Amino acid sequence: MTEPARTTTEALAATAQAGSGFDPVLPGIILLLPLLGFLLNGILALVAGSRSATALRLAALAEPDSEEERVDHQHEVGAPKRATHTLPTWIGPGVMLLAFVLTAANFLRMLGADLHDAVVISYWSWMPTGALSVDAAIQLDQLSMIMMMVITGVGFLIHVFSVGYMKDDPGYPRYFAYLNLFVFFMLVLVTGANFPVMFVGWEGVGLCSYLLIGFWFQDREKADAGKKAFIVNRIGDVGLLMAMFILFSTFGTLNYGEIFAAAPTTLVYGGGVVTAITLFLLLGAAGKSAQIPLYVWLPDAMAGPTPVSALIHAATMVTAGVYLVARASVLFALAPVGAAAVATIGALTALFAATIALKQYDIKKVLAYSTVSQLGFMFMGVGVGAYAAGVFHLMTHAFFKALLFLGAGAVIHSMHHALHATHKDWDAQDMRNMGGLRRPMKWTWIFMWIATLAIAGIWPFAGFFSKDEIIWYVGTSAPFGPLYAVLWGMAVVTALLTAFYMTRMMILTFHGPNRTGEAERKHLHEAPLTMTIPLGVLAILSIFGGWINVPESVRNSFFGGFGLLPMSEWLHDWLLPVTAAADAIRLEQMGAYAYQSPIGGGHVTWGFIATGLALAVVILASRLFLSRDVKTALEEGEPTSGIGKLLYNKWYVDEFYDRIIVQPVIGISRFSWRVVDRVLIDGTVNAVGAVSRGAGWFGSLFQTGQLNTYAFILALGALALLGVLIL
């Protein structure tokens, strides 16, 4: 992925594609830019790290007995900023901006072209061996282009936000190095032209996620969270690996183009192989996208800096699973069981996570479970064959969830400053300690309400269009009719729960009386411009982002401004070249049954019902929580009984996993080491040694060193010999 010298190859490939009318501009450079940013920032980070390490050593030498100074991650105020701090401010967001501009240019070109086949650019031969030949190749098509737009666009905004959020952190250059590296791997993930290259990005983002979650690694819990994320993700990765192996042994190649072209003829519809492939892919996707049963890492991942949560754990990386299913849509279309599994997992996760979110007090945890829940929606979408809807929700979710996280970041930033100013030992993320923040943080408040309404699915915000589309498709999908009816019910309930807990979060955070305390109150203030401007941009996207995929009937109705919108179902049409094959298979296999609504009613009717219900829930929840007298975290403590306790403790899933998986594995490990290795194997080896040593000891008894004995034994020996000879 790192060879600029191959531009000739690019040019050649581009000319080869010229017939399709799409001539990509420097796609390799888009990937290289974040990598370059990583390298530059990485060097700066090492320089800065070495410098602070020296300072630390000197301090330790000066006061060898002192306890380690209390590490404060976010503040090292006062000292003049060095180059290692000022340069990343420009490098980090700078490369992102350039990458975004290039991506946008390519996007516009692609818009203008009539592109049916993906543009594959092969840079070099990566793993040529035997029958397997894997190239380091990228693929530009409608799906990867949308993903690239989201990644570079939202990524750029979050980089800018980070400048404000992280500027006082001693690890500032390191932070940007990781962030750039993440973007690089994420781009590799979405542009890879075959499964192994995608897997490079897949694990690469996992690595960056690990590093960024454990960014403040001095804190044991945060380092643990990073580790957990990595290991849980690896479980999913095994699924992906297995899927690749089956694909290779079935198709003899791992390139997207060849596999998806050959799949409809090679694979039997609903056959064992394709079902196995899709289930393994689902395992991989569930790991990365935090679905049941592998969702447990994502809430813990909130230990990372908040912009990281926004970028990685809301907008981009966690949606990789959805991308994967959409990418492999042909396979999922061929495997109705696999697809149904995706949808079911999605629905279960969505509902399950939403219930947990109801009772969380950490603002980031609420958002984390909300993310898990929304990812479940996306899974439902791609699971029922509505790939465009899934990707659509992925995109709008990237906007409003990034906005929510960044807003939460701004709130935490502000709370942290305030608590830090008075050295109060409170949790800066606990909503019970907040309240009434709408006055000091007006813009953040407005933006976050926009996002909340968007996620709650209220017209005209983005989430309304995307989420309701998914719900609608879940209701209309076949062939397991009753199952989908259940899923549909779960989706609706989840949507209402979403509206409820999001409103709860907003009310607890921004409304009601302020609970921080007198001294802190005057330190609460609005975040700096570098942080609010990205919020604003995202707010705009959260409002209008949904209008790119409005069904024709809706467009002509009240919701579409009675035809005011210039286009209908744009995203759906845009993605058609990618999803057409899958759609064709579904149509062929299910016929008219494919998109037949078992529930009845049209888009518009359901639109009214959905908005109405969501709005009602928002209002209800607002009234409920506004009227409640909220106590601070210290006063209230943890819920001690009932369903509240169960939800607060996240259904005890972590404890359950710990009990049935982690502890047994550790137990087996200890057993293997202490018993099998040391006692059985080494015992045998040492026993053999002991036997020979014993024989030696026995023999040494005869070696007295006394000449007499030797003479005697000699004589006996001679006698024996003589006896044998004579007798």
Place this chain on the structure above:
Amino acid sequence: MTGLFDGLVFESWILHALIWLPLAGIPVVLLAGEERAKEVAFGWTLGLFVVSLGLWWAFDPAGPLFQLQSSVPWVEMWGVNYALGIDGISLFMILLTTFTMPIAILGSFRYIRERQRGFYALMLLLQTGIVGVFASMDLFLFYVFFELTLVPMYFIVGVWGGERRIYAAVKFFLYTALGSLLMLVGILYLYWQANLANGFASFHVLDLLGTPLSLTEQLWLFGAFALAFAIKVPIFPLHTWLPDAHVEAPTPGSVVLAAVLLKMGTYGFLRFVLPFFPEASAHPTVVMVMLTLGVIGIIYAALVAAVQPDAKKLVAYTSVAHMGFVVLGIFALNVNGLQGGLVVMISHGISTGALFLILGMLYERRHTRRIEDFGGLARVAPLLATALVLTAMASIGVPGTSGFVGEFLALVGTFEKYPVMAFLAALGVIFAAFYMLPMVQRVLFNKLDRKENRTMPDLSGREIAVLSPLLLLMVVLGVYPAPVLERLEPGVRAIVEWVEEGQTGALRSAREAHALEAELATEELDGPGRALLHRFEGVEPPLPQPTRTEEGELGRSALVAFPQTPAAPTEIFTVTSGDQD
């Protein structure tokens, strides 16, 4: 460039030089004096590495299978030859050796404080032995070199090791000596049989190839050879010498042990066991046993590694796990698997070598290897932390590093025939994270809560010089392994064709060419070459020997159980899941 190399006539002397120049360096090191010994040894090995790079050009990837061949009679009566030659597999093993040696020596500058001259002399002796092992084309010569490596390693562990060094050294010695003695018996038997078949005495590998042996004989010989190499690899359950040897060995000893010495075992499988005993190697039971042991090794070693309190022991167990992937790849018996196994070997050499070096650096600073004695080091030693994280990632096979390429290919190869095995082995990927990340976390992250650690210095210039080539290679091999794979492929393909397709392919051509050449040299027209051709003609039908008939049926039933081609993809699962065990 090419002209220059032609002028040097590399191919005529390079192998001899790589074997004997280290030995020639010993007097130089001994004469250099206690103070200068390390610099001299480093310079010497570095020079050798530079020379060995010539192999890259001297070896023609498109050329014949075995290149740079030369043969001088040694003990004519027994047919022992000083015969050298390399294929792509040996090429990289030799390069890995010459590359590792200067790094190991440079990494030991501060670690080895006593009897330095002796130490570096032994390291040079070790290099002679290892390169000899990889360059030998004569089984007798190979055995001599194979045993020769034991001696310096024994002393390196036993003299410069840790507290329980004697125990570890003796255990190491006895384990390996036991195995290789059995192999010696096997070698002699094989030699005798080949002698009968050829009509002349020879230990030359190409003369021993294709020796007619009944399946029973093959299985016995396979057992004798495999035991020796399995101990060296080491394959579960013969691995317990390794953690002890690694923990007690001084850093450079561990590095060489992990990076190169273990590879002699897997190399032995590839060069000798598979080609000499093709039917035994492809025997379904044998394959299942080896694969099972490989998989057990991967998972078991990973689990055991996860609970080690001693960082060096942890890394030692990871070696066992990695070598499990190699075994898996080898006994997948297809190009992908073997290639993968070989890349794992190279990659493991680099990444585990680097891990041992880093742990050695920590030990030099803190005189402890216990994981719990560290913590938060990333703050005081960011360079070391970066190196350790990158190395750990390469070790657990994160894509983009060399570890991934190897494991991926090995698993792809295995999956083609043994999906369940591949699945179980893939679980090792999880366990790899399960042992490596907690170690990284407890060493680098968490609170910097020990005051001894707070004054720990970061990497020095020398240490950066030691680690950076390794780190660079990890990434380069992960991103662009194609040149390596290209050079490995002919050798790998030759083995696969030989074993799987009734002793055909490049190995057979090499065998025939060798015999005809010998015949031409003696101008004896009805000599061994002719006899050999007859022999092969006799073997021409795929399953000709009388003992093979019932075996053939076994083989066919195995084919049903483990389909080699995805002709009926739906059956992969239905059949194997039911019949595998």
Place this chain on the structure above:
Amino acid sequence: MVDLLFYVFAAVVLGGGIGVVLARSPVGSLLFMLATLFAMAGIFVLFEAHFLAAIQVMVYAGAIMVLFLFVIMLLNLGHDFRKDFTHGAGMIAAFAVAGLLAGLLARQLRGTGDHPLYAFFPGPEGMDALLAERGAVGAIAHPLFTDYVVAFELTGILLLMALVGAIAIAKQRV
């Protein structure tokens, strides 16, 4: 006459042998040994081995025994003879071994006189002819310097090495 002489010499040999074993002081043992050696030389003469008889007296009795005597004197041995004998079990075992040995030898010696193989060898007449032809020394010297010359040279080397070794071992450490 010859028989008589033989029995006399035999009696001396046996008496000397027993004396060597039982004498209290080393010097006594040595003197008994000397008597044995002289009597043995006599027996050699009876068997027409005149040359051997001569070197038996000169080398064995003369040189080697003097060397022993020299060492005994040098080390001033012989004052604590009680410890010189093994006691109890050792003694019993020794006699048991000796008895067994004697029994085995006796069994082996039964019927030695008329072994059929004797017919193939020269016999006393042939030996007499040889001695008459070459003389007592020449009879030994001829094969020694022809067929057995290598062995002869080797014994020379052995003696040289023994010489060097004896000096090296006995030399006072510096």
Place this chain on the structure above:
Amino acid sequence: MLVEALVLSAILFVIGTAGVLIRRNAIIMFLCIELMLNAVNLSFVALSRYLGIEGQLYVFFVMTVAAAEAAVGLAIIIAIFRHYETVNVDNFNLLKW
């Protein structure tokens, strides 16, 4: 006379053996060994009367070896005596590692 000589040789050999086994003075043990050598010599000489001159040749060699053995053996005894002040074999166990 041959049989008698052989019997005498056997008796002398047994006496020598018994001497080696019961005496503990190194020098006397040596003398007993010489006794055994002489017993063998007697057999050789007696048999050579009937079987040819080679028997006497062997006696010659045995004597040479005996001389060499005596020289080295006595040297060892002197060396040991110098260290231990005794030649009683009970007192040293140098042969034990």
